[in-house]
Amino acid sequence: MTLPQAMPATPWTPPSKGRVAMFSFIIAETSIFTIFVVAYLFYLGKSLTGPAPRQVLEVPIFNTICLLSSSITIHLAVHYLRQARYAAFKLTWFLTFALGAIFLIGTGVEWHKLITVDGLTISTNLFGTTYYSLVGLHASHVTGGLIALGIVLALALAGKVTEKHEHHLDVLSLYWHFVDAVWVVVFTVVYVIGR
Numbered sequence: 001m002t003l004p005q006a007m008p009a010t011p012w013t014p015p016s017k018g019r020v021a022m023f024s025f026i027i028a029e030t031s032i033f034t035i036f037v038v039a040y041l042f043y044l045g046k047s048l049t050g051p052a053p054r055q056v057l058e059v060p061i062f063n064t065i066c067l068l069s070s071s072i073t074i075h076l077a078v079h080y081l082r083q084a085r086y087a088a089f090k091l092t093w094f095l096t097f098a099l100g101a102i103f104l105i106g107t108g109v110e111w112h113k114l115i116t117v118d119g120l121t122i123s124t125n126l127f128g129t130t131y132y133s134l135v136g137l138h139a140s141h142v143t144g145g146l147i148a149l150g151i152v153l154a155l156a157l158a159g160k161v162t163e164k165h166e167h168h169l170d171v172l173s174l175y176w177h178f179v180d181a182v183w184v185v186v187f188t189v190v191y192v193i194g195r
Helices: 017-043 061-082 086-116 126-157 163-193
Strands: none
Touching (some): 017 126, 061 163, 086 126
């Protein structure tokens, strides 16, 4: 009787430092967003003066579709770069940037209406304070992501991004997916539960 031979052990390769750093950053940022979401929910309905969320908030469906679609385009962009399909990479990377920019502009338009038409500022009431803090925190993360996406886009258009950079852009895409996932939570809390 022969004993079965042991399978050769594949050597363990540690995850990249970039992925570890990005996941650590995402965990830390998730904690911050959790605090802001809990504060929003805690103070919901406790404003003594108006306006209330149901009186002034409109559900940003189009902006949400744009932002969530950008997760698809950034995934495709990294995929195309991995295959050295540079034209497709540049197009989908640009679409990611454009969709994120549309979302951010939409947030700005919403805030302009809330401030100038509805009279809701960060100091109006508890709703205003928690709304602008939570949505503003997310908008600042979108802004940071757009800056990074814009830098990569400029480098790509200059011909300086190749498939050897795929790993770095994959790590950046993790951040963008995080921003999109957080928006799902913010959208649900502010525009569904909070209305």
